[in-house]
Amino acid sequence: MYTEVLAPSKSLGHRVLRSRLIEALAAPHGVDRYLELVRPAWSLRDLRAEVTAVHHPAPGSVTLTLRPNHLWQGFEAGQFVRCTFEIGGCRRARCYSPASSAHRSDGQFELTLRAHPEGLVSRFLHDHGAPGMIVGLDPAAGDFVLPAERPEHIALISGGSGITPVMSMLRTLLDEGHRGRVAFLHYARTPDRVPYARELAQIAVKAPNVSVDFVYTRAARGGHFHPHHLPDLTDPPGSASQATRRSRLPETYVCGPPGLIDAVCDAGDPERVHNESFVPLARTLDGGDTAGAVSFARSGVVAPNTGATLLEQAEAAGLKPAHGCRMGICHTCTCRKLAGEHRNLLTGEVSCAGDEDIQICVSVPAGSVALDL
Amino acid sequence: MTDTVPDLTPEQLEIFGCELDAIRQRALDDLGDRDLEYIRRLIRIQRGLEVTGRGLLFASVIPPAWVAGVAALSVSKILDNMEIGHNVMHGQYDWTGDPALSGHGFEWDTACPSDQWRHSHNYMHHTHTNIVGKDRDLGYGILRISEEQSWNPYYLGNPLYAVLLALFFEWGVAFHDLEVERLGSGDVAWAEKRDLLAGIWRKASRQVLKDYVLFPALAGPQAPLVLAGNVSANIVRNVWTFTIIFCGHFPSGVLEFSEEETADETRGEWYFRQLLGSANLTGSKLFHVMAGNLSHQIEHHLFPDIPAHRYGEIAAEVSELCARFGIPYNTGPLGRQFGSVVKKICRLALPDRLTGVARARSADVAGPASAPDRPDPLPVAG
Numbered sequence: 168m169y170t171e172v173l174a175p176s177k178s179l180g181h182r183v184l185r186s187r188l189i190e191a192l193a194a195p196h197g198v199d200r201y202l203e204l205v206r207p208a209w210s211l212r213d214l215r216a217e218v219t220a221v222h223h224p225a226p227g228s229v230t231l232t233l234r235p236n237h238l239w240q241g242f243e244a245g246q247f248v249r250c251t252f253e254i255g256g257c258r259r260a261r262c263y264s265p266a267s268s269a270h271r272s273d274g275q276f277e278l279t280l281r282a283h284p285e286g287l288v289s290r291f292l293h294d295h296g297a298p299g300m301i302v303g304l305d306p307a308a309g310d311f312v313l314p315a316e317r318p319e320h321i322a323l324i325s326g327g328s329g330i331t332p333v334m335s336m337l338r339t340l341l342d343e344g345h346r347g348r349v350a351f352l353h354y355a356r357t358p359d360r361v362p363y364a365r366e367l368a369q370i371a372v373k374a375p376n377v378s379v380d381f382v383y384t385r386a387a388r389g390g391h392f393h394p395h396h397l398p399d400l401t402d403p404p405g406s407a408s409q410a411t412r413r414s415r416l417p418e419t420y421v422c423g424p425p426g427l428i429d430a431v432c433d434a435g436d437p438e439r440v441h442n443e444s445f446v447p448l449a450r451t452l453d454g455g456d457t458a459g460a461v462s463f464a465r466s467g468v469v470a471p472n473t474g475a476t477l478l479e480q481a482e483a484a485g486l487k488p489a490h491g492c493r494m495g496i497c498h499t500c501t502c503r504k505l506a507g508e509h510r511n512l513l514t515g516e517v518s519c520a521g522d523e524d525i526q527i528c529v530s531v532p533a534g535s536v537a538l539d540l
Numbered sequence: 541m542t543d544t545v546p547d548l549t550p551e552q553l554e555i556f557g558c559e560l561d562a563i564r565q566r567a568l569d570d571l572g573d574r575d576l577e578y579i580r581r582l583i584r585i586q587r588g589l590e591v592t593g594r595g596l597l598f599a600s601v602i603p604p605a606w607v608a609g610v611a612a613l614s615v616s617k618i619l620d621n622m623e624i625g626h627n628v629m630h631g632q633y634d635w636t637g638d639p640a641l642s643g644h645g646f647e648w649d650t651a652c653p654s655d656q657w658r659h660s661h662n663y664m665h666h667t668h669t670n671i672v673g674k675d676r677d678l679g680y681g682i683l684r685i686s687e688e689q690s691w692n693p694y695y696l697g698n699p700l701y702a703v704l705l706a707l708f709f710e711w712g713v714a715f716h717d718l719e720v721e722r723l724g725s726g727d728v729a730w731a732e733k734r735d736l737l738a739g740i741w742r743k744a745s746r747q748v749l750k751d752y753v754l755f756p757a758l759a760g761p762q763a764p765l766v767l768a769g770n771v772s773a774n775i776v777r778n779v780w781t782f783t784i785i786f787c788g789h790f791p792s793g794v795l796e797f798s799e800e801e802t803a804d805e806t807r808g809e810w811y812f813r814q815l816l817g818s819a820n821l822t823g824s825k826l827f828h829v830m831a832g833n834l835s836h837q838i839e840h841h842l843f844p845d846i847p848a849h850r851y852g853e854i855a856a857e858v859s860e861l862c863a864r865f866g867i868p869y870n871t872g873p874l875g876r877q878f879g880s881v882v883k884k885i886c887r888l889a890l891p892d893r894l895t896g897v898a899r900a901r902s903a904d905v906a907g908p909a910s911a912p913d914r915p916d917p918l919p920v921a922g
Contacts, residue, residue, distance in 0.1 A: 191754055194746045195647035196587075200640065204587050251637075256576035258637030487635075 184211060207301045214238040218300040219275060224362035228328075229293040230266075230279040233302060242276065242307030244269045244339035245332040245420065245443075249491045250278070251303030254291045258303070260491045261288045264422075264443075265307075266331040266363070268338035279362050281328045305491075311422065311443040313339075318418035319347035320400045324392070324431055326354040326423025332443065333422055334363055341374060350398050350417075351379045354391070354427060358383060392430040416440075444494070459535030464505055466540060477509065477527035481540055488540055493528045500528045507536035545795070545816060546866040550806070556865055557808030560842055563857050567846050575847045576636050582623055582829075590616035590649075593773070594755060600765035610769050614776035615830075620649040621781060622832025627848040629658055634845075650777075651714035653743035656736065660717045666844050670789060670796045670817035677789065678796065680705060680712055681721040684888040686796045691891045698889035702882075709778035714740055780830075783878055784821070788837035791819045792880040793870045814841040815862065820855070820871035827874075828852060838869065 183189060184198055193201060202209040208217040216233035224230050242248060247262045265276040282293035313321070313336055321340070323333040330353055337351055351370075355361045361381060371379040378398045383389040400417045416435035421428055421442045428442045457474040463486055470484045478500055481488050490500035501524050509530045510517045517533050518525075527538065548556065593613030600606035625648030627633075633641035640646075647654045660676065668674035672688040679685040683702055684695040705712045717736055722728040751770040756763040795816040802813060821827075821835035828835050829849075836851030839858055846854070862869040887895050 188754070191746065191750060192758075194750050195649060195743075200583075201587055201591070204584055253576070253636075253638075255572045256574070256636055257572075487637075 181211075208234075208236050210236060210238070212238075214304045214306065216302045216304055218296065218298050218302060220298060221296045223293075224279060225360055225364070227293070227360065228279060228281050228362045229289075229296055230277055230362065231292065231296055231300075231302075232275055232277045233304075234273075234275045235304060239274070239304065240306055242269060243312040244335040245312040245422075246307040246309040247311075247332070248276075248278075248307050249305035252288055252292065252300075254288065259288050260303075262491055262494075264309075264332035264335065266334040266338075268335065268342045270339060270342040279328075279331050279334075281360075309443070311420070311441060313420070317343070317345060317347070320349070320417040321347065322350045322352065322397055322400065322417050322419040324352045324354075324397075324419060324421040324423070324427070326427040327356075327360075329421075329423035329427075329443070330362065331422075333420055336420060337370070337377070341370065341377070346376065348400055349374075349377045350400055351377065352382070352396055353380070354382050354384055354423065356383065356385045358386075392427055392434070394434045456533065459507075459532060461532055461535070462537045463540040464537055472532045472535070474531060476512070477525075477530050477532060477536065477538060480532075481527065481538070486540055488527065490528055501526050503539035504530075505537040505539055508533040509536055545868065548812065548865065548867075550808075552865065553806065553808035553812060555808075556861070556867075557806065557811050559861055560811050560858075561807075563854060563861075564843050564846065567843065567850055567854060571635060571847070575633070575849070576638075576641075578849050579624070579628070579633055579641065579847070582619060586616050586619040586624060589613070589619070597755075597766045597769040598759050598762065600759075600762050600769060606765060606769055610772045610776070613769065613773035614780075617649055617773055617777040618780055618830060619832075621777065622784070622834065623829055623848065624832075625649070625654075626661075626832050626834070629654055630662060631845045632847045647743075649747070650710045651740070651744040651747050652710065652716070653714075653739045656717045656739060657713070662844070666841065668802075669814055669841060670794070671799055671802055672796050673799055676716065676719070677785075680716060681719060682712070683885065685790050685884065687888070687892065688796055688798070689888075691888070695889055699886050702885045706779050706782040707775055709782040710774065714744055783874070784831045784834050786881045787821055787874065787877045788818060788834055790881045790884060791870065791872070791877040792884065793868065794819050811842055812867070814838075815867060815869075817841070818870070819877060820869075821877055822871055822873050825852075838871075 184202070189198055197212075199210045199212055202211065208215050214236065216235040216239070218231050219234045220230075220232040222230050242265055245264065247264045249260055249262050251258050251260045253259075263278045263280055266279045267275070267277040280289050280292065282289045284290075311332060317340065321336075323336055325333045333351070337349060340349060351367065353361065353367075358364070358381065361367075364381070367379045370377055380396060380398070382392075382396050384391060394416070397416075416439065419431060419435055419440045421431045421440060423444070425444050428444055432440050432442065457472050459472045460469055461472050461477065461480050461484075462469040463481060463484060466484075466486055468484045468486065470480060473480055473483070475483070478488060478490055478493065488500055488502065493500075504523055504525045508517055509525060510533050511526075512529045512531060527540075589612045593609045593611070593616055596605045596609030596612060598609075600609065625646060628641055628646045629643050629648070631643030634643050643658070648657075665675055665677045670678065672678060672686055679689065682705060684691065684698050718733055718740070719728055723730060723733065751774065752767060755770060756767040759766040797813060797817070802809075805813065815838055818837040818841045820838050821831065823831070823835060833848035833851050834840060836848070836855055839846075839851035839854050840848060842858065843851075843854070859869045859871075
């Protein structure tokens with residue numbers, strides 16, 4: 168129903184609702200504040216989605232299917248979406264990569280995530296996710312995408328919950344009728360933890376140009392990434408010797424924990440390995456030193472530098488800065504650094520340029536820092 | 541009420557403050573789904589009443605529809621201004637992270653621009669509650685509401701000004717920050733208030749356009765009835781909000797303070813002043829909702845950013861704490877409290893020598909030194 172009223176086309180209803188007269192009549196609250204009472208996903212200005220289906224593809228995992236409203240512009244396979252959920256009365260934002268094809272015909276997309284024992288949002292969605300839930304969205308973002316002109320042969324490598332963006336790439340390529348060869352290689356601890364296992368097995372049978380391999384890191388004959396886990400993608404097959412195979416590793420898209428990404432980058436041509444890490448980096452990298460103090464200029468709060476990320480230190484000081492992914496990809500937490508030096512945990516770079524915008528979720532102070540918070 | 545204000549030692553005041561902090565923390569720790577569901581439900585009811593009220597007014601050829609329409613629209617505006625607008629703008633729901641409930645973003649259905657309200661109310665009134673010369677809610681610059689304001693013949697019109705303020709309360713609130721009386725006396729230059737006036741003009745013109753031009757115009761031949769309905773609803777809202785708000789700080793037994801005595805307050809002393817400067821109203825659950833829970837004015841002034849629907853739950857703890865420290869907890873039914881406000885407004889219209897009110901010494905803490913129900917006020921803070 169709402170797709171009719173609020174379709175992207177310039178329908179009469181939509182034009183009327185957007186008119187200045189209606190806006191004046193709905194003042195001071197605005198048309199959206201009345202529309203959402205009729206149906207929560209209705210909005211002229213806010214990008215929102217309604218959860219239409221929930222299922223559990225593997226123990227500890229949950230898949231949500233979302234129907235976004237008319238403001239949704241779609242996504243490219245591999246991108247992530249910042250999603251806002253209401254949990255315990257409080258909005259929480261997290262970034263997830265859709266796992267569905269970018270060309271899905273019904274305009275919906277699906278998110279698959281694993282419930283982490285300490286993950287407030289993932290556990291909530293796993294335990295309480297239900298159709299009808301309303302999710303706030305930001306437009307899809309991220310550079311971990313296939314080039315517009317698809318490479319002929321492609322390797323898609325993932326570890327753990329990093330499967331979702333490459334699953335989206337695989338499904339998208341299949342929908343496009345991609346003719347080149349695609350090697351899908353997934354690392355999981357145990358077989359029962361793999362979402363999409365059955366669908367991937369079916370794809371491997373139906374699509375002769377797609378190979379699917381699973382490697383279980385906790386199995387006797389499993390282990391961590393090795394180039395031999397990939398089938399020979401040279402053209403024609405077998406034309407290259409073992410020695411030259413490395414340099415001829417195809418365009419590779421890898422998503423997973425840092426160890427996997429490092430191993431794949433070491434094995435292939437860095438120019439052709441594209442990656443996205445799915446582990447909160449702040450926790451895996453060590454913090455900076457703990458000298459000096461962090462001052463939050465707008466709040467008038469000063470606290471000794473604990474060495475944690477600036478976002479964590481701001482929260483510890485009782486502030487509630489806007490943030491999203493907490494891993495340096497969505498830029499929601501970007502704020503102005505007024506003074507001091509900081510180290511970017513993603514790049515390791517230390518910047519002493521006083522007045523600059525920084526991502527506080529992946530920055531630790533190097534001495535005293537002042538933020539416009 | 542024959543309570544007297546106890547003379548608490550600094551140590552006692554500190555313990556008192558810590559106890560209140562603990563009540564506050566317990567309430568904050570318990571915030572969750574319940575609070576969000578409550579305010580969303582209220583918003584749904586309010587928007588529903590608004591749409592219904594305006595719909596009924598369009599059918600005003602049938603007289604009962606007009607009356608019902610005015611009633612629905614009045615209640616809608618009351619809920620919008622009090623339980624929703626006033627409370628949301630205090631940041632009571634900021635923790636939800638919902639932009640529609642953000643204290644900094646909310647705009648309400650009244651002439652006063654929300655940003656000016658946040659300054660004059662959240663900051664000025666709530667920080668400097670009942671401090672004569674600082675809290676402009678004391679008489680709104682129009683009325684004589686405290687013996688601390690010296691009498692002059694202008695105040696002979698006190699009751700009349702009060703009636704006019706009640707009828708046009710939204711405009712009194714809208715022009716609150718303009719400090720009209722100081723503009724008149726030349727203490728403040730018009731140039732300083734230009735931006736403020738522009739803000740009032742922007743907000744108020746939209747309100748007038750909506751209620752007094754667009755909706756009547758859309759009703760075609762029934763325009764006069766719709767216009768009359770909208771005017772009536774605004775007046776009903778004005779009188780009701782005036783009544784509730786005047787019962788919050790002006791019933792007998794509520795104290796005023798001087799700038800000197802409140803200059804270096806501790807947190808405990810600040811709490812103490814908020815308590816002595818506020819009064820509650822008793823009533824049904826529906827009454828509290830219609831009063832925006834400002835009927836729990838004491839709890840609201842202690843904890844302005846805790847969702848107001850929780851004040852009723854906190855009130856038992858607060859009054860028990862007051863009893864323990866011997867601090868008067870001023871509460872009563874609407875009739876009695878408002879009656880004492882009306883009496884005060886009339887009494888203060890006359891010069892003090894006629895009403896037998898001795899001029900309060902400005903250094904004295906407790907203001908109405910010979911108010912009948914307060915025989916022996918003691919200094920508030922050391």
